[in-house]
Amino acid sequence: MRDHPECVHGMVVAMHDTPQREKWATGQGATESTYGWALSFNEFTPGEETDWEEMRLSSSLYGYCRSRLMALYGSRHDDTTFPARNAIATYAAAHPAPAGSSGWFLPGENELATLCFGAPANFATSESLYYYTQLSMLKEINPQIDKAAGDMLTGKYCSSSELSTTHVWRVNLAPPAMA
Incomplete structure (x- = not known):
């Protein structure tokens, strides 16, 4: 709600799958829980801390927050990529989500x-x-x-x-x- 206060709440399904199945994570992110990492991490910037608190309070079961957490984790771990999340970004570039929505996410x-x-x-x-x-x-x-x-x-x-x-x-x- 904070990021998209005017959006209509609902789910949208992509009309086409990505051309290939992607790994969820590579590097350290493939062996470490992003949520567990964020709970114990003490070096967030004030903006990152605000985002993390919003994610934590919003529920770990919502994909929008989890996708944002993957981006936050990746920004702090150079060896980690999230190919599944990156495939969604590639899909979004070819198939933009409607204005006023949160955009595509896992x-x-x-x-x-x-x-x-x-x-x-x-x-x-x-x-x-x-x-x-x-x-x-x-x-x-x-x-x-x-x-x-x-x-x-x-x-x-x-x-x-x-x-x-x-x-x-x-x-x-x-x-x-x-x-």
Whole structure:
């Protein structure tokens, strides 16, 4: 809200995937949690400290904040790149987001779960309406993407949410292989 107070809140899905799958991070960023680093880092400039506090208070599950944290981490670690984030920047250069929006970013765990399953929670419980095998929201979104001549969502997608120092939260939407 601070960065884009006039924007309409909602999610937008890119109509085309990047040409290739990208690594999430390289260098030290591939083995260190950006969130954990920021919690213990004591050398932020006043502007960076303000940004970090906003990110921390906004929730670590939102992709916009996590994408900003990746940029902050990268600015302090010369050996680190975030190829997945860079691919989004390349996409954004060719497909600008509407004025007044926050721009393109990697979704957070809750955003990716909502996009695919219809809700950010209860998708691991088989009794839930949002159980992950049902892909309730994806079944509504993919036909619309197809009608607009976009790339339907299938395959593996990562979020900007780190699970550990070496893993990010992701979904695999590829159909199961036949035995």
